[in-house]
Amino acid sequence: MSAAKASNLRRKLTKSALALLMVAANQLSISLSAFCWNDFGHMTVAYLAYKKLNPHTRERVDQLLKLCPSYQDWLAQIGPGVSDAERNTQVFMLASTWPDTIKGDQRYKSDGSQHGFRPEGPGASQNIGYSDFQLHKYWHFVDQPFTYDHSRLPQDIQPNALTQMAAFRSVLASDSPDELKSFDLVWVIHIVGDLHQPLHCVTRVSRTHPDGDSGGNDVKLSDAGDSHNLHGLWDWILGKGGPRDVIAYADKLPEPPAKLAAKTDATVWTDEGFKLATKKVYVGPIKKSDGPFVMTDSYVQKARALAEQRAELGGARLAALLNNELK
Ligand SMILES: [Zn+2]
Incomplete structure (x- = not known):
């Protein structure tokens, strides 16, 4: 040759x-x-929350996040030349993505059944801190079922995002060791974000999907850019980018209504998510089948506006929760 x-x-x-x-x-x-609000969405919620933390709570979260095994990675991502305040803000933002980031870390294993989305055994609800190398994918959502074709609705699956929120919050408010509080804090920051994505609060049950459509993951889209299903469209609707892009974007968002922002009962959030999903998410061009459906600009615009409102509320509620409860 x-x-x-x-x-x-x-x-x-x-x-x-x-x-x-x-x-x-x-x-x-x-x-x-396919299964989680993307980093941009989570970091938006976290950034909005961090701005509203009182000085004592800020100091506490800064301290606790230093105990996360990924702390040095976060510092490396943030890089040099930033003030202490900026660094702490971005650490809190990056911490919000940790339960997703570990999905790409081989030390962590998918547990449970159905590709890790169904909990199995007592280990599913263990709260043992960073020595836990199970992914607990079922901690990211609560499948509240609904149906259009009179299918029998499956039983409530536990543990889920709601049971874990309750467990983690009680640890944050207790005298538990800081190592455990750090792990639970990281999960709380993440789950508050997830529960403000309506498709983390529902699953559509039908004859073809008797266990549900995995929060819209089985509803296929054509022609919707990177998103091949309804869940993915909502996960990515706020945008893409790193902490600085999020800050530039989130600083322009308006304040949520104070009365709604003060609601820190997570079942209120999931009830809202359920109603929004059935009234504003599974609507045209989405029909009662699995698709594929052709997305419209009008749907995407309305979805983005709604997702922004949810992120604003998520941020304010996360701050209220931590200001009130973190010891
Ligand atoms: Zn998640």
Whole structure:
């Protein structure tokens, strides 16, 4: 083979290897995105909350987050040349993504059944801090079922995001060791975000999906950019980017109504999420089947406006909860 031919072949191989890598990266981002409000959404809620923490609570959360095994990674991501206040703000924002980030860390294992989305055994609700290497994917949502075709609704599945919120909050308000409080704090920051995404509060049960549609993950979309299903569309609706992009975006958001912002009972949030999902999420162009449906600009615009309101409320409620309860 001539040198020119060899170099041409090498170029071709590198190209196809790159293409394969891009496909793999794309699939990874799809599979990670399919089940959780993305980093941008979580960091928006966290940033809005951090701004509202009183000085004592801020000092406490700053202290507790230093105990997370990912603390040094967060500092590395933030980089040098930022003030202490900015660094602490961004640490709190990055902490909100931790329960998703560990899904890409091989030390953590998917537990439970149905790809980890159904809890199994007593370990499912253990609260043992950072020595826990189970992913507990079922801690991210609460499947409140509804149906359009009179299907029998499945039983409530526990543990779920609601049971864990209650467990973690009681630890934050107690004299438990700081190591455990740190773990529970990271989860609370994350779950408050998730529970303000309406599709983390419901599942649509039908003859084709007797256990539910996994919060809209089984409702397929065509022509909706990176989102291939309804859940993914809502997870990514607020945008993409790092902490600085989130700050620039979230600083422009209005204050939520004070009366609603003061509601720190998580069952109120999930009731709201359920109603919103049935009235404003599973609506045209989404029909009663699994799709694929062609998304419309009008749906996306309304969805974005609603998701922003949920993020504003999530931020204010997370702050109220921590200001009131964290010891
Ligand atoms: Zn989540």
